[in-house]
Amino acid sequence: MKxxxxxxxxxxxxxxxGNLLFTPDGTCLLSPxxxxxSIFDLVNSKSYTLPFAHRRNIAxxxxxxxxxxxxxxxxxxxxxxxxxxRRxxxxxxxxxxxxxxxxxxPSGRLFAAGVGRKIEVWHTPSTPDVADGDLEFAPFVRHRxxxxxxxxxxxxxxxxxSRFFLSASRDLTSRIWSTDPEVGFDPTTLAGHKQGVMGAWFSKDQETIYTVSKDGALFVWKYMLRHDAPEGGEDDDDNMQWRIADRHYFLQNxxxxxxxxxxPESKxxxxxxxxxxFTIHELPDFSQIQNLNISQNDxxxxxxxxTGEWLAFGASKLGQLLVWEWQSESYILxxxxxxxxxxxxxxxxxGQRIITAADDGKIKVWDVNSGFCIVTFTEHSSGVTACEFAKRGNVLFTASLDGSIxxxxxxxYRNFxxxxxxxxxxxxSLAVDPSGEVVCAGSIDSFDIHIWSVQTGQLLDRLSGHEGPVSSLAFAxxxxxxxxxxxxxTVRVWSIFARTQTSEPLQLMADVLCIAFRPDSxxxxxxxxxxxxxxxxxxxxAQQNGVDARRDVSGGRKMSDRRTAATAAGTKSFTAVKYSADGTCVLAGGNSKYICLYDAQSGVLAKKFTVSVNLSLDGTQEFLNSKLLTEAGPQGEIDDQGEASDPEDRRDHTLPGAQRGDGARRTRPEVRVPDVAFSPTGRAFCAASTEGLLIYSLDTVFQFDPFDLDITVTPATTLSTLAQKEYLKAIVMAFRLxxxxxxxxxxxxxxxxxIALVVKDMPTVYLGRLLRFVAVQADESPHLEFNLMWIEGLLNKHGRWMKDNKAGLEAELRSVEKAVKxxxxxLxxxxxxxxxxxxxxLAQPVESKEKTRLLDFSDGVEVVVGDEDMVDDEDDDEDGWVGFD
Known part of the structure; x- marks a missing residue:
């Protein structure tokens, strides 16, 4: 397995x-x-995440x-x-x-950054696709x-x-600056607001400036005569200044x-x-167009x-992202x-959808291809702890701390x-019988396993035997x-469908956290x-193998840890484990920043994935910075909220001892991986982490992995072989490259x-790759029948061989099944x-049986429709024609 x-x-x-951005064409939205x-394509309803990662949260x-x-x-x-x-x-x-x-x-040559109280203007680095730029990449050069x-x-x-720019500051003022020194222009300060200025903008003709402050005041500034200008004075620059022409207030209690x-274009x-x-006003009249409540928080x-048609809103407390089309009053996203x-x-x-369940009691269904949440279930009143699909895939079972399955x-999309x-x-914990007839659940309050009938909803049995809370369940x-x-x-093996429900205990050395069955049971x-x-x-x-994974899972030091990451191995463990589709590997994640992939037979660590390098999370760094350690403890744990300048930021709403909800203590989130899952095709896996649902795939980047290559196999010789209509040889050469x-x-x-002939003589060494390629084409290309004919040919000619080598083709066969479904x-x-x-x-009556000629001059063919000689005469008196002779 790769x-x-x-x-x-x-x-x-x-x-x-942070801030949201629309692309210049207005069809994509960039969100931190x-x-x-992440980039959301609003036209094609798709989203993807750029591959780079910062060391802290993006601002x-x-x-x-x-x-x-x-x-x-x-x-x-x-x-x-x-x-x-190019990403x-x-x-x-x-x-x-x-x-x-x-x-x-707007010219693209400069950009301005507000760094504290200063504004730094930098030259944009030149790239080869800039027509009048240097044909080399240059680092940043500061302008001023x-x-x-x-x-x-x-x-x-x-x-x-691009000659001037406006800055708005928390010091109650806005300022006008020029990029380069201008004759007769001095930097201008626009003062008059009573609270910090949130934004300042030029009008389209640049004759008016609008500023909005935190207290809900909108000032309209115009370039007009000074108050102290002499009467009858000329309109020269000495007598003119930016003055407040109008004041408006939003009045939001x-x-x-x-x-x-x-x-500026639509004002x-x-x-x-x-x-x-949020409110929409048209300037300069300040006439309100819309007023809508879209969130419970800021x-x-x-x-x-x-174009001014779509408005994007972000609310960080609840993690909301909205795109609103104000003219039609509808949500785009x-x-x-x-x-x-x-x-x-x-x-x-x-493999088309992923289910996520969280402590907020919500269950969300995510579409893998688009990256969007398609439905949210909110019936659970407490945290959801486990979820599992029935084998057919249209029924989902969830277990919750509210006492319900x-x-x-x-x-x-309903709870039935x-x-x-x-x-x-x-x-x-939760487990579902592969037939979908029985569902089992374990509890942290009771030591029994409860079994229900899915058809009737009745409790069938309670399995006793464990002497502690049941942490994990799995059906073969x-x-x-x-x-x-x-x-x-202990781990117990139950035969619940046998006449006598016996259990066989397997003794272990510590509390059992998770169990996973290999696909062959x-x-x-x-x-x-x-x-x-x-x-x-x-x-x-009997135990077949074992891995001491403490060193593999350990890593990352929390801010309050008394031990280094190297000596904290005893506190780390895997809380989730899953087998791959072919059963050769297991994927494990736990309370650390690592996901580990092991070979199931030898127990060798095949690969280690780092979930996050974000220093805003606890447990991502191996060594703590001694500069951040003070006499009062780690600097990150010192509460600086009471020193905030705004009263609403200083106010403390937390409840003593609360760990969750609005009254909880504000602590740094800790990096961990509560659960992992392999896709049915084996080409991807996902992991639930503190930052979200991470998807890792084999199909993201091009991998040049040739085999059986010799000097005669090149793209040119492959195309020449194809031109000679040697299709089997050409496709084998293409697979070699x-x-x-x-x-x-x-x-x-x-x-x-x-197709049948090419498939029949295809060497077995290439069958797995061909099967995977056809499955991908069936998902991506519009040639439905053509792809299905390839799949049919492969299964007809090599079905027996595939059955005998099923273990090595598990992922490919699942990909084909997914594409066909x-x-x-x-259809x-x-x-x-x-x-x-x-x-x-078909039910429409034929009004007339007059002869109609359709001429196709391109091929010299004349088609006659409606000719009495071409119609079956038996039903000539009926309304409508039966067919052609």
Whole structure:
């Protein structure tokens, strides 16, 4: 099995903090999610995450006017310049201070950054695709530093000609600056607000400036005569100044302005408030167009796309991201992540959806291809601890601390069955019989295993035997046995469908945390609290292998730890373990920043994945910085909230001892991996982490992995072989080169009538790759029948060989099954949508039987429709024609 999985996407989190950006064409939205950047394609309904990661949470984003260069800056002022189309990080740079505002000039040659009280203007690095730039990459060159503000700069806006820019600061003023010295121009201060200025903008003609302050005041500034100008004086620059021409107030009771955006072309001003309300006003008349409540908390940022039609809002406290089309009053995008940390995840059997469940009681269904959440279930009233699919994939079961097990229909998206115990229990583990008839659950309050019938919802039995809480349950894939793990240091194997329900205990050295069955039902993997990973044979109840994983899982030191990461191995363990689709590897994750991939047979660590390098999380660094250790303890744990300048920031709403909810203590989140899951195809796996749902895939980057190569096999000789119509030889040469575009070209050039012959003589060494390639093509290309003919040919000619080598082709066969099921579902949906239209057309009476000629001059063919000689005469007196002779 291949182990070179690469990070491909981040789901489960759509917005953390910072500013939102629309691309220049207005079709994509860039959102900071922790220390990464996600891009949401609003037209094609897809999302993807850029591969780079900052060392801390991202604070500011800026995109150049062409949309190809992205500058992202984290909380420490470290910046990464990225080529967005190629998804490549070009340059790393440090501003040596916290950046609170960032904006590219409309010309694209400069960008301005607000670093504390200063504003730094830098030259944009030149790239080869800039027509008039140098044909080499140059690092950042600073143009100028502007000083004058007495508090942090909160926003920077450029004029349309890139000669001037406006800055708004918390020192109650806005200032006008020129990029280069201008004759007769001095930097101008616009003062008059009573609270910090949130934003300042030029009008389209640059004759008016609008400023909005935190207390909800909008000032309109115009260039007019001074108060002290002499009467009858000329309109020269000495007698003119920027003055307040008008004042408007938003009047939102006790709420204050948290963000604002202005679109000069349409003259729309959008403001967001701390009570979750946003308003749209048209300037300069200040006429209100819309007023809408979209959140229960602060709206952190608002952005307007180029045409002024779409408004993007981000609310960090609840992780909400909204795109609103104000003219039609409809949502273009409405996404929200989990409020609390994820507990459990599950892949659907066809691999198209991922289920996430969290402590907030919500269950979310994520589409793997689009990256969007398609439905959220909120019926559980407490944290959801386990979820599992029935084998057919349309029914999901979840267990919760609220004392219920619920069954969900994922076709109609509803809860159709609820299972409860006679006494109130908090369920922590779950297992579903492969036939979907029986569901079992274990609790932390009771030592018994409860079994219900899915059909009737009745409690069938309670299995007794454990002497501690049941932490994990798993049914064998063949449905014969149930395995349970408990804190009493035992794993029990139950035959619940036998006449006598006997259990055989397997003794371990510590509390059992997780159990996973191998796909062939012959082996189980068990993780325990002492950091051990052991493999047991189910049939003879004997240990086959074991791994001391304490050193592998240990890593990362929390801020309050008294021990170093190297000596803290005894506190780490795996809390989740899963087998791969072919059963050769196991994936394990726990309370650390690492995910480990082991070979199941030898117990060798095949690969180690680092979940996060984000220093904003606890437990990501190996060594603590001694500079951050003070006499009062670690600097990060000292509460600086009481020193905030604003009263609402100083106010303490926390409850003593509360760990969760609005009244909880504000502590640094800790990096951990509560659950992992392999995709059914084996080409990807996902992991629930503190930052969201991470997806690692084998298909993200091009891997040049040739085999059986010799000097005569080149792309040119492959194409010449294809031109000579030697299709089998050409496709074998393409597979030897392993170049995907070349394989696709040979594959699509093969005539339909020759598919069976090519497949028949295909060497078995290439069958696995061909099967995987055809499955990917069936998912991506529009040639449905062509791909199905290849699949049919492979199964007809080599079905026996595939059955004999099923263990090595498990992932490929699942990929084919997934592709065929998707095609079947799409065709069924298409037929259902069109069947009534077809019936309607067939039911229409034929008004006239006059002869109609349709001429096709291109081929010299004349087709006659409606000729009496061509129609069956038996039903000539009937309405409508029966058929052609």
């Amino acid at each position: 182990t070179d999985f690469q990070f491909s996407n981040l789901l489960g989190t759509v917005y953390s903090k 999610v922790g220390n990464r950047v 500011r984003l800026a995109l150049n006017p062409r949309g190809n260069l992205l500058l992202s800056v984290d909380e420490d002022g470290h910046a990464i310049l990225t080529n967005v189309p 490549i990080a070009l340059y790393h740079f440090s501003f040596k201070g916290e950046v609170s505002a960032l904006a590219f000039a 530093v502007y000083v004058g503000h007495f508090d942090n700069v909160q926003s920077i806006e450029w004029s349309s000609d 006790n709420a204050h302005v948290t963000c604002a955006g202005f679109h 729309l001003l959008v403001t967001g408030f701390s009570n979750g309300i 709206i952190d940022f608002v952005s307007i796309n180029k 409405k996404q929200q992540g989990h409020f609390d940390s994820m507990n459990t995840i599950a892949y659907s059997p066809e 619920r069954a969900w229909d994922l076709i109609r 069955r609820t299972f409860t115990a006679p006494t109130r229990l908090s369920f922590s 894939p063949d449905g014969g046995t149930l395995v349970s793990g408990s804190w009493d240091h 012959k082996q189980v993997a068990v993780t325990t609290l002492d950091g051990q990973l052991t493999f047991w044979s189910v049939s003879d109840a 392993n170049e995907r575009n070349l394989i696709r070209r040979v594959y699509e050039s093969t005539p339909v009538k020759d 998707r095609i079947q579902a799409e 069924a949906r298409l037929a259902d949508e069109n069947i009534y239209r077809i019936e309607y057309l």
